[in-house]
Amino acid sequence: MSHVSRRIFVAAAAAAGVALGSAAAPAEDYPAKPITMIIPLGAGGSHDLNARVMTSVLPTYLGEPVVVQLMPGASGRIGTAAAAKSKPDGYTLLFTHNFIDELQQYVTKLPYDPNKDFVVVARTNYAPPSVVVRSDSPYKTLKDLLDAAKKNPGKIKFGHSGNWGATMVPGAALLQAAGVKMTLVPYKGGGPAMRGLLSGDVDFTVAFPSVITSQGDKVRTLVTLADKRVFKDVPTSGEAGYPNVASIATMQRIVLAPAGIPADRLAKLRAGFAKMSKDKTYMKLLKKLDENDEFMSGDQYQTMREKQDKSYAALVKALTK
Amino acid sequence: MLDAILHSIELLMRLDTLMMMSLGLVLGILIGALPGFTTTMAMAVLLPISFFLSPVVGIPFLIGVYKGGIYGGSIPAILVGIPGTGASVATTYDGLPLTKKGQSRKALDMALAASAIGDLVASVGTVVLIGPIALVAMKFGPPELAAVMLLSMLIIAFSGTSMVIKSLMMLLLGMFFAMIGQDPIGALSRFTFGFFPIESGINLLPMLIGLFAIPEVLLSIEEKTKPFVEKSVRPEGDRLTLHELNDCRRTIARSTVLGGVIGIIPGVGQVVAALMAYAAAKTASPHPEKFGTGILEGVAAPEAANNAVNGPTMVPLLTLGIPGDNITAILLGAFVVQGLRPGPQLFAQQAPLIYAILFSMIIACGLLYVLGYLLIPLFSKVVMIRKAYLVPLTIVFAFVGTYVYRSNVFDLYFLIFFGLLGYAARKLSFDVTPMVMAFILTPVLEYSLGQSILLSQGHLFHYVVIERPLALVIILATPPLTYLMWYRTRKLRNPDPVNGPEPLPVKQ
Numbered sequence: 001m002s003h004v005s006r007r008i009f010v011a012a013a014a015a016a017g018v019a020l021g022s023a024a025a026p027a028e029d030y031p032a033k034p035i036t037m038i039i040p041l042g043a044g045g046s047h048d049l050n051a052r053v054m055t056s057v058l059p060t061y062l063g064e065p066v067v068v069q070l071m072p073g074a075s076g077r078i079g080t081a082a083a084a085k086s087k088p089d090g091y092t093l094l095f096t097h098n099f100i101d102e103l104q105q106y107v108t109k110l111p112y113d114p115n116k117d118f119v120v121v122a123r124t125n126y127a128p129p130s131v132v133v134r135s136d137s138p139y140k141t142l143k144d145l146l147d148a149a150k151k152n153p154g155k156i157k158f159g160h161s162g163n164w165g166a167t168m169v170p171g172a173a174l175l176q177a178a179g180v181k182m183t184l185v186p187y188k189g190g191g192p193a194m195r196g197l198l199s200g201d202v203d204f205t206v207a208f209p210s211v212i213t214s215q216g217d218k219v220r221t222l223v224t225l226a227d228k229r230v231f232k233d234v235p236t237s238g239e240a241g242y243p244n245v246a247s248i249a250t251m252q253r254i255v256l257a258p259a260g261i262p263a264d265r266l267a268k269l270r271a272g273f274a275k276m277s278k279d280k281t282y283m284k285l286l287k288k289l290d291e292n293d294e295f296m297s298g299d300q301y302q303t304m305r306e307k308q309d310k311s312y313a314a315l316v317k318a319l320t321k
Numbered sequence: 322m323l324d325a326i327l328h329s330i331e332l333l334m335r336l337d338t339l340m341m342m343s344l345g346l347v348l349g350i351l352i353g354a355l356p357g358f359t360t361t362m363a364m365a366v367l368l369p370i371s372f373f374l375s376p377v378v379g380i381p382f383l384i385g386v387y388k389g390g391i392y393g394g395s396i397p398a399i400l401v402g403i404p405g406t407g408a409s410v411a412t413t414y415d416g417l418p419l420t421k422k423g424q425s426r427k428a429l430d431m432a433l434a435a436s437a438i439g440d441l442v443a444s445v446g447t448v449v450l451i452g453p454i455a456l457v458a459m460k461f462g463p464p465e466l467a468a469v470m471l472l473s474m475l476i477i478a479f480s481g482t483s484m485v486i487k488s489l490m491m492l493l494l495g496m497f498f499a500m501i502g503q504d505p506i507g508a509l510s511r512f513t514f515g516f517f518p519i520e521s522g523i524n525l526l527p528m529l530i531g532l533f534a535i536p537e538v539l540l541s542i543e544e545k546t547k548p549f550v551e552k553s554v555r556p557e558g559d560r561l562t563l564h565e566l567n568d569c570r571r572t573i574a575r576s577t578v579l580g581g582v583i584g585i586i587p588g589v590g591q592v593v594a595a596l597m598a599y600a601a602a603k604t605a606s607p608h609p610e611k612f613g614t615g616i617l618e619g620v621a622a623p624e625a626a627n628n629a630v631n632g633p634t635m636v637p638l639l640t641l642g643i644p645g646d647n648i649t650a651i652l653l654g655a656f657v658v659q660g661l662r663p664g665p666q667l668f669a670q671q672a673p674l675i676y677a678i679l680f681s682m683i684i685a686c687g688l689l690y691v692l693g694y695l696l697i698p699l700f701s702k703v704v705m706i707r708k709a710y711l712v713p714l715t716i717v718f719a720f721v722g723t724y725v726y727r728s729n730v731f732d733l734y735f736l737i738f739f740g741l742l743g744y745a746a747r748k749l750s751f752d753v754t755p756m757v758m759a760f761i762l763t764p765v766l767e768y769s770l771g772q773s774i775l776l777s778q779g780h781l782f783h784y785v786v787i788e789r790p791l792a793l794v795i796i797l798a799t800p801p802l803t804y805l806m807w808y809r810t811r812k813l814r815n816p817d818p819v820n821g822p823e824p825l826p827v828k829q
């Protein structure tokens with residue numbers, strides 16, 4: 001079987017696994033049956049796409065298909081709660097991001113404790129958000145935008161992807177760091193927010209690289225809220241004078257497992273995901289999606305996660321007071 | 322441009338494109354026909370296959386799944402009265418009565434023909450008018466959307482078969498159900514009493530299956546002596562004749578236009594198109610009282626409309642790179658993995674490829690008709706199953722379908738609740754359509770209203786009147802349009818519930 005057709009076969013097998021459910025094999029070695037990966041978000045989003053890429057490669061390294069289960073609802077809390085409640089046997093994983101993982105606990109009451117109920121398997125990559133305006137906008141630089149906001153508090157409209165969502169948190173973090181007030185207008189996802197920007201309903205939005213490139217010269221990028229530059233001529237938030245924004249604003253895509261998972265199984269999973277991150281097809285597909293492949297091991301991310309916990313507590317407190 | 326179009330046709334004329342598109346259509350029809358499996362899920366699961374195919378093969382494959390899935394939902398709606406998706410709710414109104422009259426084959430044929438024609442005309446229209454459609458779509462921001470939502474709800478409530486006051490009650494009930502759970506703007510919990518399983522609100526699927534399939538089952542158990550389909554040698558009946566199709570041409574044309582226009586407005590979608598087209602067909606008909614008793618126009622109207630939505634929904638994706646719904650979001654993923662970034666740039670750089678994809682939408686309509694025509698005899702055999710087996714099977718499908726959707730046990734309780742509610746509504750001559758419509762549209766209305774208030778920065782009236790002329794026009798048109806719908810269908814409603822004539826059968 002050629003390389004490509006083998007991939008198709010694996011993908012089709014994963015598809016069949018969803019449709020039929022697979023019988024568990026009574027074997028000692030792990031994994032002995034397909035692994036379910038819960039995504040607490042809807043179909044067609046960037047997490048879904050990332051997961052489709054991961055699951056088309058993972059079987060090669062884990063020996064069993066990984067089946068995506070979408071459980072959207074209540075800002076990601078439904079899927080996360082289901083993963084927290086599942087048996088910690090290594091057959092249920094959660095593919096989520098830091099805003100759901102560490103921020104939700106400060107926004108509402110949760111039926112789980114993110115820090116006690118989950119361990120980190122891996123951070124697969126991160127998505128650097130950028131502030132964009134229309135190309136005919138009077139705001140040429142981040143300073144223009146923030147100065148205008150200081151002059152007229154509440155007048156400038158920031159269209160984002162929904163409260164405590166992927167593009168709201170980065171934008172809010174920047175506004176908080178700059179100490180300015182604006183009108184926040186939620187949209188149902190990043191796409192509609194970009195539409196709102198293009199049609200002139202809002203003054204700026206926050207978007208991820210693939211969305212920005214596809215808009216060509218219709219939008220202008222003012223700043224990237226990450227540690228590394230994404231666009232050659234666009235400064236990072238650190239360079240623009242806000243050094244603490246990037247660590248809160250960047251979206252970290254992470255794979256978690258329910259706490260209590262046997263150590264050998266966690267080790268196997270961590271090794272499998274690490275190998276996946278070096279796979280040529282995986283890297284090629286991610287590149288096409290305009291996603292980076294900046295993998296981080298579970299241990300390393302755990303340290304970062306604890307820091308985020310504190311930053312989000314402060315952010316939510318500042319925004320909701 | 323002509324060059325690009327000619328080149329695009331060259332790109333498409335490959336056997337593997339047609340084969341994969343056919344495969345996509347068959348998979349789409351089969352998955353769409355299974356209650357609980359939505360077109361979105363089918364596409365998400367099949368998406369990785371397209372990663373490893375060339376763009377002119379992989380994307381037509383997914384377009385096949387999309388079109389097949391939207392059509393496939395009409396099959397269980399007609400045969401057993403389970404709307405597999407919201408888009409086929411209106412199809413159950415006349416589809417199931419036709420099956421009971423022994424004309425399921427005609428109904429399935431009509432659904433197929435209307436779907437294929439509606440889809441084809443709307444797709445051609447999309448290819449020709451892609452520029453203007455993109456411009457109009459940009460005009461629909463939150464205030465316009467809120468106005469359209471309000472208009473849609475009122476039209477459905479005022480053109481229903483039960484008394485207007487009853488319809489309005491159901492409308493309010495639907496709005497209430499829609500508000501349970503997190504509020505869409507501030508993410509605060511409402512009516513949940515701190516009970517976590519209903520934080521995410523009530524899901525549409527258990528409500529639909531409960532309201533439509535369960536009462537049907539209960540009623541057929543009540544009438545246990547009557548066979549499900551009146552006895553005849555061939556319970557599935559004859560195929561559709563050209564003459565019958567021709568009789569529905571006005572209905573199909575109206576629905577196609579309506580569906581196409583609704584498809585242009587981002588965030589409205591197939592469900593609204595189908596229900597609005599059904600209401601419009603009834604209002605325009607010289608014999609509105611026959612709707613709901615099993616007439617072919619009642620199947621043609623929603624089916625042409627829900628498929629006509631498909632073409633225009635691709636416009637924001639192709640011209641702006643912004644997906645209008647989940648399905649086009651998945652298509653966006655397929656494009657991007659192929660190294661194609663939909664958006665203003667793509668047309669300039671890859672015109673032949675984009676035209677090839679647009680043409681594949683048109684070819685898919687033709688293939689849908691051929692494949693559907695071949696598959697219908699197989700599906701129509703369902704009615705030959707004895708009632709003693711069919712009724713339990715329907716229950717099994719209703720419960721399994723509800724559960725597989727998102728593996729939430731709580732959805733099953735809602736299924737039972739809405740099943741009983743639907744049964745009571747049928748017995749008391751309450752039409753449940755306004756409730757479903759309100760349930761689907763209230764979150765959109767609430768969201769867009771909230772956005773409008775934020776955008777207006779507290780001066781909503783001023784904002785709409787001065788800055789939003791289109792929204793103002795829609796709001797001003799709402800009372801006369803609602804009155805018109807009410808006036809045209811007023812004879813259908815029983816003026817005196819106590820001494821009046823026999824009440825008309827409530828639509829299913």
